[in-house]
Amino acid sequence: MMAVAAFVSLFALLILGTALAAVMDRAAVALASGRPMGAALKEPARRAAALLLRQKVETERPDSITWPLAPVAYLMLAAVGLSVVPFAPGVVVTDISTGIVLWGACEALTVIVVFLHGWSANAPMALIGGYRYVGIGLPVLLLSMFVLIAAALPAESLSVVEIVRAQEAGLWNVVRQPPGLALFLILGLMLTLRGPFDYADAEDLAGGTKAEASGPHRLAWRVARLAMLVSFSAMAATAFLGGYLGPVLPGPLWLVLKTVAVMAAVIAAGHMLARLPPSRMLTTVWVVLLPLSFLVLVLVGVELLLWP
Amino acid sequence: MAVTAADVLFWLLALCAGVSGWRVFATDSMVRASFLLLLSFLSVAGIMLLLAAPYIGIATVFMMAVEMMVMALFMVMFMMNPAGLNPMMMVHQHKLAIGAGVLAFLGLTAAILLTDLPSDPVPADRAVVHDLGIELLGDSMLVFETAGVTLLATMIGAVVLSSRRGRYGDADTGSRPPGLEPGGDPAGREPEEGGGGHHHHHH
Amino acid sequence: MTLTSVLIVASALVGIGLYGALSQQSFVMLMMGLELMLNGVLLAVIGFWSFGLGGAPEGQLFAIIVMAVMAVEMAIGFALVVAVYRKKQADMTEALETLKN
Numbered sequence: 001m002m003a004v005a006a007f008v009s010l011f012a013l014l015i016l017g018t019a020l021a022a023v024m025d026r027a028a029v030a031l032a033s034g035r036p037m038g039a040a041l042k043e044p045a046r047r048a049a050a051l052l053l054r055q056k057v058e059t060e061r062p063d064s065i066t067w068p069l070a071p072v073a074y075l076m077l078a079a080v081g082l083s084v085v086p087f088a089p090g091v092v093v094t095d096i097s098t099g100i101v102l103w104g105a106c107e108a109l110t111v112i113v114v115f116l117h118g119w120s121a122n123a124p125m126a127l128i129g130g131y132r133y134v135g136i137g138l139p140v141l142l143l144s145m146f147v148l149i150a151a152a153l154p155a156e157s158l159s160v161v162e163i164v165r166a167q168e169a170g171l172w173n174v175v176r177q178p179p180g181l182a183l184f185l186i187l188g189l190m191l192t193l194r195g196p197f198d199y200a201d202a203e204d205l206a207g208g209t210k211a212e213a214s215g216p217h218r219l220a221w222r223v224a225r226l227a228m229l230v231s232f233s234a235m236a237a238t239a240f241l242g243g244y245l246g247p248v249l250p251g252p253l254w255l256v257l258k259t260v261a262v263m264a265a266v267i268a269a270g271h272m273l274a275r276l277p278p279s280r281m282l283t284t285v286w287v288v289l290l291p292l293s294f295l296v297l298v299l300v301g302v303e304l305l306l307w308p
Numbered sequence: 309m310a311v312t313a314a315d316v317l318f319w320l321l322a323l324c325a326g327v328s329g330w331r332v333f334a335t336d337s338m339v340r341a342s343f344l345l346l347l348s349f350l351s352v353a354g355i356m357l358l359l360a361a362p363y364i365g366i367a368t369v370f371m372m373a374v375e376m377m378v379m380a381l382f383m384v385m386f387m388m389n390p391a392g393l394n395p396m397m398m399v400h401q402h403k404l405a406i407g408a409g410v411l412a413f414l415g416l417t418a419a420i421l422l423t424d425l426p427s428d429p430v431p432a433d434r435a436v437v438h439d440l441g442i443e444l445l446g447d448s449m450l451v452f453e454t455a456g457v458t459l460l461a462t463m464i465g466a467v468v469l470s471s472r473r474g475r476y477g478d479a480d481t482g483s484r485p486p487g488l489e490p491g492g493d494p495a496g497r498e499p500e501e502g503g504g505g506h507h508h509h510h511h
Numbered sequence: 512m513t514l515t516s517v518l519i520v521a522s523a524l525v526g527i528g529l530y531g532a533l534s535q536q537s538f539v540m541l542m543m544g545l546e547l548m549l550n551g552v553l554l555a556v557i558g559f560w561s562f563g564l565g566g567a568p569e570g571q572l573f574a575i576i577v578m579a580v581m582a583v584e585m586a587i588g589f590a591l592v593v594a595v596y597r598k599k600q601a602d603m604t605e606a607l608e609t610l611k612n
Contacts, residue, residue: 364575425562440571462583
């Protein structure tokens with residue numbers, strides 16, 4: 001019974017969240033540019049329909065397996081990542097003792113899927129996009145692992161369920177370790193190829209890894225990126241904002257509200273922040289952000305020793 | 309003996325691990341090769357999950373994903389054909405290598421079949437991840453820390469080895485590409501002397 | 512799924528890895544062969560732990576050491592490849608007839 005509820009919640013959150021993310025993404029553009037909001041609500045559906053009807057373009061000798069499979073794998077990783085998030089006490093799809101490691105594995109495989117999407121098209125812009133994304137993606141991945149371990153420290157467990165329980169008993173992690181959430185949001189920008197961390201699908205490369213994708217393939221890639229945003233936001237809400245915890249309203253609703261709030265923050269950051277040149281960004285990540293995440297981990301450790 | 313779902317899954321994963329491991333050395337492209345190797349690792353990780361090792365199994369996925377990604381990065385860096393989608397077959401001592409591989413497999417299998425293997429499976433209710441954590445930071449802390457220091461030394465060693473600037477000048481000073489045939493003209497370009505134009509010698 | 516079957520799969524991986532390490536000309540492909548052998552070793556270690564140790568954590572610890580060895584092998588291997596490439600612009604084993612220079 002609980003398992004059925006967990007599966008239903010997962011797919012409902014993933015599908016409805018993806019649709020909402022698409023609308024929010026257009027609404028953010030409308031808000032910034034002063035265009036009418038009503039059009040922004042209809043635009044995602046209109047664009048999706050147009051992409052569905054458009055024909056497919058073939059590149060010269062693409063990798064026939066990974067090229068069509070990359071968007072599917074991206075979407076699946078979003079679903080698997082979301083599966084460790086509990087929707088209410090006892091309602092979780094994969095209740096394993098190493099949930100946070102599983103999420104980390106999904107992050108790592110996402111970088112690979114984006115690289116493969118760029119590489120398999122056998123086209124220059126797409127390859128450059130995938131290649132430089134990996135360079136930035138790998139250190140950001142390390143950073144996120146430090147931050148996640150810090151979030152798991154108060155729970156003394158790698159299980160996501162336990163992390164929520166520890167926040168129920170004590171403080172929410174966002175209060176204990178606010179820089180952790182900020183650093184984790186960077187991972188969100190990286191995983192969903194957004195704004196300052198969009199080195200894969202950026203416009204300066206004519207669309208990067210999606211440059212050669214058209215029609216349903218391009219639509220699938222977009223949907224997968226938005227689904228990953230939902231999955232990431234739910235994870236951030238669970239690890240740092242207490243997940244389903246909250247007064248008055250039922251638990252799952254709290255999780256949805258928090259997820260939408262994180263989604264809004266990531267979308268806003270994606271539209272508002274500029275992208276650094278890759279070499280400078282690489283230096284920033286290795287020299288500033290990565291040591292900072294390590295410092296967060298050390299501080300959380302010290303804090304837990306002093307105030308257990 | 310009844311065949312359970314776990315058995316079927318095990319043999320499927322084993323088949324996937326073996327076949328993708330073999331395809332690594334039979335595929336056209338080096339990028340494909342590195343991700344086929346990753347597929348082999350993922351299959352083995354799946355088997356480890358079946359063997360009740362949830363931490364090691366998933367950590368293998370995480371670690372090998374990053375490692376194979378780095379490998380593919382190096383592939384693209386060193387290859388003349390960046391996308392790596394052109395055919396290639398670069399092997400030497402092929403028959404000897406096949407013989408050695410088959411011999412290793414047969415020898416090990418014979419040893420396995422002739423040995424009286426222990427049978428003391430993990431109890432189902434054992435908190436294996438908890439045990440591992442206590443072991444890592446308890447009795448075996450010295451081993452764990454030694455591994456950590458070794459990795460640190462590796463990082464420093466890797467940077468020193470691969471760095472271009474060195475104590476005795478640039479690493480590529482006077483470097484000469486290998487000949488196209490033994491003793492023949494060098495293949496490819498010769499790097500600029502000293503690189504960067506700082507050390508031009510005028511005679 | 513018994514210890515015997517797990518170990519046979521592991522030895523198959525070791526055999527394939529040995530073939531790759533001996534037959535490949537490219538340094539990076541050679542390292543893939545070594546990695547595949549270590550993959551088999553890792554599987555064998557976890558197999559022994561799972562079936563033969565009654566869950567003693569030292570078995571998992573050994574697996575972590577094998578993973579550390581893999582990481583060391585990769586990092587030093589790639590550093591050597593970069594050093595050789597700098598000196599000789601070569602990524603093939605045949606290009607190295609001598610370790611001098």
